[in-house]
Amino acid sequence: MTESTVSLFEKLVQADPPDDVPVLFDTACVIGGSIAGLLAARVLSDRARRVVVIEPDDISTETGSRPGVPQDQQVHTLLPAGQLWVERWMPGITEEAQDRGASFVPDKGVTAINGVPQAPDGEGRHLLAIGRPLLETLIRNRVTAMDNVSVLRGQATGLQYRDEAVSAVRYVPTDGGDQGDRGAAVLDADFVVDAMGRSSRLSNWLRQSGYDQPRLERVEAPINYATALFERPVKVADLEKVGALALFAPQYPSSGVSVAAAQPIEDEQWIVMLMGYGDSRPGRTIGEFRQACTKLPSVFTTATAGAAIGDVVTYRQAESRRRHFAEVGRFPARLVSVGDAVASFNPIYGQGMSSAALHASCLASYLGGGPDLDTAAREFFRLQQVVVDAAWAVSAGGDAARLDAQNGTEVPDEVREQRWAMEQITAATLFDGEVTRAFNNVSYMLRHPATLADPELLARAVAAAEGAMADLADTTIDR
Numbered sequence: 001m002t003e004s005t006v007s008l009f010e011k012l013v014q015a016d017p018p019d020d021v022p023v024l025f026d027t028a029c030v031i032g033g034s035i036a037g038l039l040a041a042r043v044l045s046d047r048a049r050r051v052v053v054i055e056p057d058d059i060s061t062e063t064g065s066r067p068g069v070p071q072d073q074q075v076h077t078l079l080p081a082g083q084l085w086v087e088r089w090m091p092g093i094t095e096e097a098q099d100r101g102a103s104f105v106p107d108k109g110v111t112a113i114n115g116v117p118q119a120p121d122g123e124g125r126h127l128l129a130i131g132r133p134l135l136e137t138l139i140r141n142r143v144t145a146m147d148n149v150s151v152l153r154g155q156a157t158g159l160q161y162r163d164e165a166v167s168a169v170r171y172v173p174t175d176g177g178d179q180g181d182r183g184a185a186v187l188d189a190d191f192v193v194d195a196m197g198r199s200s201r202l203s204n205w206l207r208q209s210g211y212d213q214p215r216l217e218r219v220e221a222p223i224n225y226a227t228a229l230f231e232r233p234v235k236v237a238d239l240e241k242v243g244a245l246a247l248f249a250p251q252y253p254s255s256g257v258s259v260a261a262a263q264p265i266e267d268e269q270w271i272v273m274l275m276g277y278g279d280s281r282p283g284r285t286i287g288e289f290r291q292a293c294t295k296l297p298s299v300f301t302t303a304t305a306g307a308a309i310g311d312v313v314t315y316r317q318a319e320s321r322r323r324h325f326a327e328v329g330r331f332p333a334r335l336v337s338v339g340d341a342v343a344s345f346n347p348i349y350g351q352g353m354s355s356a357a358l359h360a361s362c363l364a365s366y367l368g369g370g371p372d373l374d375t376a377a378r379e380f381f382r383l384q385q386v387v388v389d390a391a392w393a394v395s396a397g398g399d400a401a402r403l404d405a406q407n408g409t410e411v412p413d414e415v416r417e418q419r420w421a422m423e424q425i426t427a428a429t430l431f432d433g434e435v436t437r438a439f440n441n442v443s444y445m446l447r448h449p450a451t452l453a454d455p456e457l458l459a460r461a462v463a464a465a466e467g468a469m470a471d472l473a474d475t476t477i478d479r
């Protein structure tokens with residue numbers, strides 16, 4: 001990892017949004033009106049006379065859960081890097097979220113490993129705890145309130161090209177009526193963003209038109225999420241513990257729960273999530289859910305004590321995926337892809353929405369750099385790769401290590417050493433605030449993972465981790 005990659009990543013995190021920028025496009029089209037698409041639309045609103053977001057779901061009013069985002073009832077946390085960018089593009093939105101009942105979960109003790117809370121890191125950073133539909137609604141309200149942004153209700157079905165560049169998007173309207181009777185329509189566009197999420201069809205469309213498909217990389221990460229909502233009679237300010245993220249080593253007796261989270265969110269609710277790997281499917285009924293929580297730190301019993309609101313909602317995902325757009329050969333100009341359409345990770349790391357925010361930062365940087373719009377957006381994909389590599393190193397790296405350990409797979413010395421170093425750092429976060437700060441900055445996507453390879457930090461971690469490994473193996477939960 002070169003120093004320039006680290007500083008480029010941090011520039012993309014810290015850069016101010018450009019001001020006073022020239023308009024480059026007449027019509028920019030964003031396909032997909034979820035978090036990544038909305039943030040891309042926000043960037044393009046500075047660069048296009050009009051921005052049209054094509055989205056099949058009805059998002060004209062405040063939405064709850066909706067079909068296009070099947071994961072939206074699961075617990076979603078906005079990491080500090082995502083908060084930074086969302087606030088930069090839409091000043092005041094985090095305060096608005098709090099006014100609507102979202103809360104900031106302080107990092108002090110928020111993460112516990114086998115019941116042992118991480119040492120406080122002293123930075124006072126917060127995770128934004130909010131229902132995913134509310135967060136999307138707040139972002140959408142801001143973006144669609146812009147004079148030049150509109151939403152077109154439809155399902156994109158393909159692209160049209162002229163002179164090796166995208167020139168239009170084909171779509172089928174979905175705004176009511178019998179869709180079978182509705183012919184495909186075409187929207188002319190001089191810049192197109194694919195924000196169709198994990199199941200994006202873009203690769204197929206490219207192949208059908210003779211362009212190169214990005215290589216698809218997969219890492220097995222079979223996760224089973226179960227999330228439930230409970231009434232919260234106590235105000236956030238009066239809570240003894242404001243939420244928790246608990247991680248458990250495989251050998252730890254936690255009823256098959258590998259990760260659990262409890263967060264106070266809007267409407268006086270707790271949102272509580274239990275996650276198991278592989279065949280472990282913790283808490284499929286409210287009774288099972290509560291039972292599993294009794295074996296976790298006490299905040300989980302508190303959070304599940306109120307009346308349940310609805311049933312347990314489950315979500316299964318088999319793998320993390322990324323598409324390597326930076327490698328493609330023949331690729332049309334005026335086309336980029338963002339968000340989960342490019343990389344969708346093991347969600348326990350909470351990186352998806354913050355990655356989407358950083359992809360928007362890449363888009364702003366690319367468009368601000370005076371790009372040659374008659375050639376493929378390679379500079380955009382180069383910037384985006386820095387962001388995806390960083391997030392992938394954390395989430396897929398962790399999964400690969402877990403799988404190799406589980407299967408007893410031999411790995412090269414270099415990889416073994418990296419994993420050993422990461423184990424020392426993780427264990428040291430339970431005892432040493434400085435190591436926790438470095439680790440959290442990477443987890444929160446504020447700093448590049450390569451910053452954890454600092455020899456001084458590692459020496460400090462090794463010293464702090466002495467004895468911690470044993471504690472990790474046989475601690476009892478700190479209730």
Ligand SMILES: Cc1cc2nc3c(=O)[nH]c(=O)nc-3n(C[C@H](O)[C@H](O)[C@H](O)COP(=O)(O)OP(=O)(O)OC[C@H]3O[C@@H](n4cnc5c(N)ncnc54)[C@H](O)[C@@H]3O)c2cc1C
Nearest residue numbers: 032034035036068071076077156197339340347350352353
């Ligand atoms: C269980 C789970 C938990 C998660 N927890 C977190 C978390 O804690 N923190 C976090 O940051 N991230 C989390 N994520 C990831 C997060 O959900 C995504 O990264 C985030 O939603 C951004 O995705 P997106 O906008 O790229 O795609 P999506 O949110 O999947 O949206 C895709 C959009 O494209 C639309 N679309 C699809 N096809 C078409 C088409 N043909 N034409 C037009 N529109 C189309 C869909 O209707 C939808 O609106 C989690 C994910 C999962 C699965």
